[in-house]
Amino acid sequence: MDVFITSKADFDSSIQRMIQQNEIYGVKRKTPSFAFDRLVAAEELCLDYDITVLPPTKYLLPPTESLIKFKLAPEPSIRSSAEAQPCILIGIHPDDLHAIKLLDAVFTGSLTDVNYLARRRATTIVGVDCVNPWPYSFAASMGTAIPPRIFDLWLTDLGDEYLVEVGSARGEDLRKRYLKTRRAREVDLRQRNKVRQDWLKKYQLSLDMPPQEIPKVLDEAWHSPLWEELGQKCLACGSCTMVCPTCICFDVRDGIELNLKEGERYRRWDSCMFDGFAKVASGENFRPTGTARLRHRLYRKGKYMLERYGELGCVGCGRCVHACLVDIASPVAAYNRLAKEAR
Ligand code: SF4
Ligand code: SF4
Structure with a gap:
């Protein structure tokens, strides 16, 4: 497991450089709520949010989407519209990542949806643990408050630092190109386990059964x-x-x-x-x-x-x-x- 530490100050300047060179969607405050939106400056990014109005799956399955374009005359033709710009989604919570895992099973399983696949392949996922669960969530009792391992990078807030877990070669590339990190030590991993246990206790609703x-x-x-x-x-x-x-x-x-x-x-x-x-x-x-x-x-x-x-x-x-x-x-x-x- 490749796990690193970066200071929050270094992380903020890394995000600014990432924004200048990539298409990035992250969580912004839209008083009184939060929403995933295109980032233009690092200070817009909010990683201690509770919930976004719409989930980040809107980038993989947009509200409206062209499937094919066609011409009828004089020479009839059909062209697939399945194409996607590379982008980075930053700030995905564990439960929303579990939802993406389900969407992957639906759209890239026995029947492949070419539009979804193109978007999914073009999307780099940087997730973050949920430090402030909102009162309507029951993710802890659904077993979805810890992320499945389908992320590229995963962040855990440790106070002045983020613990950064690498989940893929693409994530490792992102880390090397933008983040100033040191290897995490045993004590950092213990700290992550502790803060995660603390956050799990904050969920107010729960399912009465497994x-x-x-x-x-x-x-x-x-x-x-x-x-x-x-x-x-x-x-x-x-x-x-x-x-x-x-x-x-x-x-x-x-x-x-x-x-x-x-x-x-x-x-x-x-x-x-x-x-x-x-x-x-x-x-x-x-x-x-x-x-x-x-x-x-x-x-x-x-x-x-x-x-x-x-x-x-x-x-x-x-x-x-x-x-x-x-x-x-x-x-x-x-x-x-x-x-x-x-x-
Ligand atoms: S369950 Fe509630 S939110 Fe859903 S369709 Fe009915 S009224 Fe609307
Ligand atoms: S609580 Fe369950 S059903 Fe309701 S919006 Fe979230 S995932 Fe969908």
Whole structure:
């Protein structure tokens, strides 16, 4: 394991040089919230934030994205739009990195999504431990508050210094080119373990069972009164899915220019909570009620994605808990209630 130490003062000047030579997206304060955005100066970067409004997955699966461009006449042609500029994402939290791991399984598994793959390959990930979990997060109890090893560099705040863990050859290249580091000692690693344990204790919400037991709970919960209770209040606004780092549904459309000779096929985010999401050509709607859609969303997060991709579809970030205007979107509240009903 290659682990180093850099002082915060040195780190700030390294970031400034990185910004001058690379396309960097990092976390900025957007009072009263935080958001990933293009960095133009090192002092904009905020690494002790609690949560960003949208997750960093928006750079890998953007809200709208061109898929192909086509020409109809005089010589018909189709060209893929899959291309991506190299960029660095800095400040990703562990739970959002777990979400990227799931997206990798979905988009680069047995079916490869060329647009996602191009963006993913062009993206360098510099993550940071979450020192200030916000009150809606339950990541610690989901096992997602420690990062999976798919980062290029990982930072842990040790006070006046960052511990820097190298996760890939690309990360090592970045470290050598920009960071002034010394090798970490045993005492530094012990310090990291200690601060991580302290941060884990700060999470206020928690799942009442090991996350692996969620599918078992859901197996018995199809007819629970909970779905009707929550579903009747649902506004079908889709906010819970728009902010979610593991939501991946999109709609594909064709747009044609006014000259009727060229156009593009594009995709844009969709939501299983919209009432038309499961409507098919004959007019049949497989999930016509809020009750059916809400149940589907929580089964997908807690069971279907695990069965299909090997990862749970919820990383416990809590964004949906906060985003829902009628306070019914919380996976942790639902799973805890269903577990209680099963006992
Ligand atoms: S379902 Fe909610 S808590 Fe879970 S990952 Fe999505 S937004 Fe975060
Ligand atoms: S659960 Fe809440 S946030 Fe999600 S669609 Fe219904 S009302 Fe909107």
